[in-house]
Amino acid sequence: MDWRRKIVEAFSQWIDHVEAAILASSESMRxxxxxxxxxxxxxxxxxxxxxxxxxxxxxxxxxxxxxxxxxxxxxxxxxxxxxxxxxxxxxxxxxxxxxxxxxxxxxxxxxxxxxxxxxxxxxxxxxxxxxxxxxxxxxxxxxxxxxxxxxxxxxxxxxxxxxxxxxxxxxxxxxxxxxxxxxxxxxxxxxxxKVKGAIDAHRLRRALVALLIGASALSVAAVAAAVIVGGDYRSERARQSASASQRSPRRSSSAAI
Structure with missing residues (x-):
């Protein structure tokens, strides 16, 4: 799909920019x-x-x-x-x-x-x-x-x-x-x-990809947890509403007597 390719390209460009910034900072200090x-x-x-x-x-x-x-x-x-x-x-x-x-x-x-x-x-x-x-x-x-x-x-x-x-x-x-x-x-x-820089860049890129994958996994887990908790909350509200509806006719009948 075209949108999937665009997402992959955006992630790749982000990794390239972060990698270049980190390596440039490292070289300036070394x-x-x-x-x-x-x-x-x-x-x-x-x-x-x-x-x-x-x-x-x-x-x-x-x-x-x-x-x-x-x-x-x-x-x-x-x-x-x-x-x-x-x-x-x-x-x-x-x-x-x-x-x-x-x-x-x-x-x-x-x-x-x-x-x-x-x-x-x-x-x-x-x-x-x-x-x-x-x-x-x-x-x-x-x-x-x-x-x-x-x-x-x-x-x-x-x-x-x-x-x-x-x-x-x-x-x-x-x-x-x-x-x-x-x-x-x-x-x-x-x-x-740049021999050492090439090795460092390869390691850094792998670390950034792993970090991105880890962050994505945490995001998916957080969304899944939110969906589960939200579903449980809605189910509990529905159960409470149903229970309240069942008690309401009984109260009306008692009042009529």
């Missing part, structure tokens, strides 16, 4: 450790702090990802660092395609939609198959801006992203460096996967 791993020319990843110096608390051995798995020799020492961390992977530039795009200056507020609509023209991939990001130029000349777009295939970066999902990370970010082993300001984020 500060995850940032761990930046830069891929070297040999394919190994090394830690890099914002100050371009590796933290002394971080393991010194590099991380290698082979056949979609983190080298076990490195994972044993790095596992505690991954827990509840936001891991950023800065891959080598040759893994990306860089394209300049000239746009009107007023387009700066709509770059996301503009680039997404043109990504299949600028790259060999569709928007669904590509991982891409952009960085606009800081200068506006003749009301025109130059946007640098970095893109690659999702299938190419997922073997680097997936191995971290089993270490309790908050999220995994993939960035394209504009320069070899560049600083954070010289890279473009092309992809982010």
């Amino acid at each position: 500060s995850a450790r940032r761990l930046r791993l830069v891929e070297g020319r040999d394919g190994a990843f090394s830690a890099q702090a914002s100050s371009d110096k590796a933290s002394p608390d971080w393991p010194k051995e590099p991380i290698r990802i082979v056949d979609g798995r983190i080298d076990p020799a490195a994972s044993a020492s790095w596992a505690p660092m991954f827990n509840r961390a936001r891991v950023e992977l800065v891959l080598q530039p040759h893994r990306f395609m860089f394209r300049p795009l000239e746009l009107p200056g007023r387009a700066s507020d709509f770059l996301g939609g503009i680039i997404r609509a043109q990504i299949d023209r600028l790259t060999p991939w569709s928007a669904a198959d590509a991982a891409f990001g952009w960085r606009p130029s800081s200068e506006v000349v003749n009301d025109r801006i130059i946007v640098t777009i970095a893109a690659t295939a999702r299938s190419l970066i997922m073997p680097f992203v997936n191995p971290f999902s089993g270490f309790g990370v908050e999220s995994v970010i993939v960035s394209a460096p504009l320069q070899e082993a560049g600083s954070e300001a010289e890279s473009i984020k092309v992809f982010e996967q």
Whole structure:
């Protein structure tokens, strides 16, 4: 029935809104450790702090990802660092395609939609198959801006992203460096996967559905109880009315005598 479908959609939208609000509030109160791993020319990843110096608390051995798995020799020492961390992977530039795009200056507020609509023209991939990001130029000349777009295939970066999902990370970010082993300001984020958030969202959604089902069951039970009590009350009133009606003729007969 159409009305049943509308009710289900309304409940689903309510759950989506509540879930998004709770997760957003949780993320704002939770500060995850940032761990930046830069891929070297040999394919190994090394830690890099914002100050371009590796933290002394971080393991010194590099991380290698082979056949979609983190080298076990490195994972044993790095596992505690991954827990509840936001891991950023800065891959080598040759893994990306860089394209300049000239746009009107007023387009700066709509770059996301503009680039997404043109990504299949600028790259060999569709928007669904590509991982891409952009960085606009800081200068506006003749009301025109130059946007640098970095893109690659999702299938190419997922073997680097997936191995971290089993270490309790908050999220995994993939960035394209504009320069070899560049600083954070010289890279473009092309992809982010919220691993911990996805697990939390799944658990939260199940809890909200269970809560909604429980509330519905209580409502049905309350309505049923009200109907039963109301029925008993009406039956008792009817019985009392009938009893009073039976006594009334007798009183009239006694008065007549």
